[in-house]
Amino acid sequence: MAATLKYAYYPGCASQEITKEANETTRLVAKELGIGLYDMPKANCCGAGLLTDYDYDLYIALNARIFAEAEEMGMDIMTICSTCLMVMSRANADLQKNTALMAKTNEILGRAGLRYTGGVKIKQLLWVLAGDYGLDNLRKKVVKPLDRLKVAPFYGCHSLRPSDALGFDDPAKPWSMEATIKALGADPVEYRGKTKCCGFQVDLVNEETAETMTATRLLDGKAKGANCFVTPCPFCHINLDNYQNLAEKRVSKKISMPVFHLAQLVGLSLGLSAEELGLSRHMVSPESVLK
Amino acid sequence: MKIKFRIRRYNPAESEESAPYIQAYTVDVSEGMTVLEALLKIADEQDPTLAFRKSCRSAICGSCAVTINGFSRLACSTQVIPEFKKMGDMVIEPLSNHAALKDLMVDFSPFWKKIEKVTPYLTPKGGSENAAITTAEETAIDSSQKCIMCGCCNSECNALEIDGKYIGPSALAKAWRFVGDVREGNSVKRLERLSEEHGMWDCVRCVHCTQYCPKDVAPLKQIEMLRSAAMAKGILDNPGAKHVEALVESVRKIGRLDEAAMTFKTLGFLRSLGMIPLGFKMQIHGKMPHIHLFSQIEKIDEVKRIYEETGREKEEKKEKKG
Numbered sequence: 001m002a003a004t005l006k007y008a009y010y011p012g013c014a015s016q017e018i019t020k021e022a023n024e025t026t027r028l029v030a031k032e033l034g035i036g037l038y039d040m041p042k043a044n045c046c047g048a049g050l051l052t053d054y055d056y057d058l059y060i061a062l063n064a065r066i067f068a069e070a071e072e073m074g075m076d077i078m079t080i081c082s083t084c085l086m087v088m089s090r091a092n093a094d095l096q097k098n099t100a101l102m103a104k105t106n107e108i109l110g111r112a113g114l115r116y117t118g119g120v121k122i123k124q125l126l127w128v129l130a131g132d133y134g135l136d137n138l139r140k141k142v143v144k145p146l147d148r149l150k151v152a153p154f155y156g157c158h159s160l161r162p163s164d165a166l167g168f169d170d171p172a173k174p175w176s177m178e179a180t181i182k183a184l185g186a187d188p189v190e191y192r193g194k195t196k197c198c199g200f201q202v203d204l205v206n207e208e209t210a211e212t213m214t215a216t217r218l219l220d221g222k223a224k225g226a227n228c229f230v231t232p233c234p235f236c237h238i239n240l241d242n243y244q245n246l247a248e249k250r251v252s253k254k255i256s257m258p259v260f261h262l263a264q265l266v267g268l269s270l271g272l273s274a275e276e277l278g279l280s281r282h283m284v285s286p287e288s289v290l291k
Numbered sequence: 292m293k294i295k296f297r298i299r300r301y302n303p304a305e306s307e308e309s310a311p312y313i314q315a316y317t318v319d320v321s322e323g324m325t326v327l328e329a330l331l332k333i334a335d336e337q338d339p340t341l342a343f344r345k346s347c348r349s350a351i352c353g354s355c356a357v358t359i360n361g362f363s364r365l366a367c368s369t370q371v372i373p374e375f376k377k378m379g380d381m382v383i384e385p386l387s388n389h390a391a392l393k394d395l396m397v398d399f400s401p402f403w404k405k406i407e408k409v410t411p412y413l414t415p416k417g418g419s420e421n422a423a424i425t426t427a428e429e430t431a432i433d434s435s436q437k438c439i440m441c442g443c444c445n446s447e448c449n450a451l452e453i454d455g456k457y458i459g460p461s462a463l464a465k466a467w468r469f470v471g472d473v474r475e476g477n478s479v480k481r482l483e484r485l486s487e488e489h490g491m492w493d494c495v496r497c498v499h500c501t502q503y504c505p506k507d508v509a510p511l512k513q514i515e516m517l518r519s520a521a522m523a524k525g526i527l528d529n530p531g532a533k534h535v536e537a538l539v540e541s542v543r544k545i546g547r548l549d550e551a552a553m554t555f556k557t558l559g560f561l562r563s564l565g566m567i568p569l570g571f572k573m574q575i576h577g578k579m580p581h582i583h584l585f586s587q588i589e590k591i592d593e594v595k596r597i598y599e600e601t602g603r604e605k606e607e608k609k610e611k612k613g
Contacts, residue, residue, distance in 0.1 A: 013548035017580045041589045044546040049496050050538040053518035053531075057602030062542070065597060086498070108600045112593040157449075161498035162511075171502055172362050173378060192361070197449040197497035204557040205530045206493050209453045213495070216453070242578060246569065281576050 005132055007123070008070035009037035010088075012081030012234065013045050018242075019234035021278025022261040026080050026125060029263050032270050033141060035133060037078065042069050046087040049201065060101065061108045063091035068109060068116040076121040078128055080263065082233035083200075085124045086158035086166065092122055093165040124159060125262055126232040127168045130176040135183040143271045145185025149289060151265070152189045152221030153177030154231040154240065157197050171195060180262070181230065184269040193220035200235040203243070211250035214239045218247065218255045227289045229259040237261055241283050258286035294320045294375050296329060298341065299384040301391045311391065313382075314338075320371045326383065327355050327366035330395075343395040350505060353441035357395050358384040363443035365505045386446035388455075402442055405459050409466040409481070416476035428473045435468035435513055437506045444500035444510050456489040460500035460510035463491055467513035470520060482521040491517050492531025523603060533557045543598055546588030550580035 015023040030037045043066050051059040066088065070077045079085050095102050096118045106115055123131070129138055160171040169176045174195060178188040199213030218240060221229055231237050239247075241259040248255050260268075264277045268290075279286055296318055301311040316333045324332075327345055334341050346352040348367045355366040360378040363386055375381050389397035415422070444460040445451055451459050466485055470478045485491045491514055500510040522532055537556035541549040573579045588594070598604055 014550070016547070018550055018578055042593070044588055044594050045538075045542045045548045047542070048538060048548055050535045051542070052515045053535045054522055054539050055519060055601065055603045056515070058598065058604070061597045061601050062594065065593060108597060111600050112596040114593065157497040157499075161502040163502060172360070197495045197499075199453075199495060201496045202450070202493060204534055204554060206454070209450060209457075209493065209495070212453045213449065242573065243569075245572070281578060283572065283576055283578070 005034075005128070006036035006038065006075050007078035007128070008040050008073045008075040008120075010040055010043055010066065010070075010077050010079040010084060012079055012084040013048070014234040014238065015080055019237055019261070021281045022080055022234050022237070022263055025261060025263040025267050025272070025277050028272060028276055029266050029270065032267075032272075033133060033138070035128065038073060038075060040066070040069050040073070040077075046084045046091075048083055049087055052087075057104070057108075059087075060091050060094060061105050063088055064095060064105045064109055064116045065112070065114055067092060067095075067120045068114045070120045071116060076123060078123050078125060080125045080232070080261075081235065082124060082156055082158035083235050085122060086161075088122045089165045089167075090162070092118075092120065123168075124232060126159060126176055126180065129262075129266070130180050131168065135179055138180070138266070139183045142184055142269045144269055146265070146269050147185050147187075149186040149265075150189050150225055150227045151181045151186045151260075152191055152224070152226035152229045153181060153194050154198070154217065154221070154229050154236055154259075155195050156231060156233050156236040157195075159232050160195055177230070177232070177262075181265070184265060186265070186269075189221060189224050189226040191221045191224040191226070193217040198231075198233075198236040198239040200239045203239065207246075208250070210239065211243065211247045214243060215247035215251040215253065215255065218244065218257045219251070219253065222255065222257055226257070228286060229257055230262055230265045231259065232262045234261070244284050256284060258282065258284050258289055260286065292320050292372060293317055294329075294371060294381055296333065297380070297382045298333075298395070299382075299391075300341070300394050301385075302340075302393055304393070318371075320375075322372065324371050325367050326357070326359060326364075326369045326371055326374070326381075329371050330366060330383070341395075342393040351439060353439035356386055356441040356443050356446070356505075358382075358386055358446065363387065363446040363503050365441060365443070368505055386442055388446050388448060388451045389442065397442075399442065401455070402440075402445060402459075402461065405445075405462040406440070406465055408458060409462045409469070409485070411465050411469070413469060413472060413475055414477050415474045422474060424473055432468050432471040434508050435464050435471070438464055438468075438508045439506055441505065443503050443505060444508070447499035447503045449497040449499060450493055450495045454489065454493065457493045458485070458490055460494070460514065463494070463517060464500075464508050464510040464513040466491075467517050470517060478520070479524050479526075482517065482524055482526055485517060486521055486526050486529050486532065491521075492529060519603075530557050543595065544591075545586065546591050546594050547586070 011023040181188040199210035203210045267277045296316045297313050300314045318329050344354040346354045350368040385391045385395045385397045450457045469475050494514050534557040537553040
């Protein structure tokens, strides 16, 4: 039953700083829903995909250190970042299917007094809502149905692919965001770019690609009638909201598309205030769609 | 079972202005029939003008890649009935990120040019008389060798969709086949070239290539191996490698990713100045990341220990001692 859900909570680095409204809102929403989130004070950064470009063994060992903390707490991990989800899930899958790697990693962890046996599952808020908690239960908690919102679900990349390591949703025909949006009383908008990349990983490497990509996704959803976007990932949020202005300049088009974190959309339907949701921290004000 | 195929047609021979259009064909599909078999049936029984490529019919030649219900697949290894039952439709289009020549046939010359760019042949040290390698050495490049050049990964690649000059996943997976080969004599030079603009650091990590590769080549994994090989060889003077270095140092010091420091280290002083107008706007919304001077995670000493005890850094320490 929903009330007994407990997770080792891994907000990820971005949501402890630049997108901290996602972290704060998730805590409020979890409280309202009766989902227990337990802090992981020792948890290090998963590597955000970049550690794999430096040293595979280090990437695996540092991720195993995160899993070891959750294992000690006796809980699965819930994150609110799709990149953390993907990075940790790939490491976990590699460790679980490769006993030699697990042994080698534990030898390294052992020198720091740690151990991981492979018993932790990695989830994200979206999966917890659409899976463990259940959308029927979520629907019952809605006090303010979001019936004026036409929401473009932006899955991005790392909540869907690679599906052999992630395994919750189907990258060719995803359903979890649309179903969650409907449970909150809003209308999901169908558009091709919903499972594509926001460009975040090359923000600092190739701005032209990153900004054009961000603009393309936003314009795609807008053309299909969306009046707002929602994303389960803070990195996608950084590009879609924070850098929307740069994207507009790059393609010389006004976009003005409010973008919500998944937790904020849930929070809105639970009756939390704009202040509690940290909406003033957005670069593109969502005021127009909340009247 | 009768299934309606909606196929994107295009015939520039008709007129210069001819545009692609969708044509529907109803096919009586039997259990186990593949999309390629259905296309052949359409060409045989309904419309001999429908153009598409095929050869081996058994997922070895890589000729028949098309877009099926929005995603790049081999027509010969996709069964019609399960696909139709899952997606509720049967839309067949040419590969994305490739120009259509006629109907489902695309121009592959840009694909081959990208492959040629990575000099897809071994250039051994001093002509290496003995070409034998061990099983373990072969395993390191095994995934790359499974590639059948079907173009699914390039078709799905989100970076290529925006930047046609990007070298792309197929060529990068091929590049690892040679960079990762112990007999190769020019690995460092290859890595230097791949570190240039529109090279391996432009991958956006969308994971489409790896998700839709029909042969499990996992191009993203090969790109990661190229990148870490380049960094290990000290090829660091590019934004991609600098970005990774900044993260590696940030996690070593505080256990977390320090956004402000990473932006500064990746872009350098002058380009960071360009971020100031946006920075002001972010500051107003409370979005400016702060430099983390004191906010270490608990037990950071464990992280430091793991760095010292792992892979590359452990090797480097050993070399220094030796």
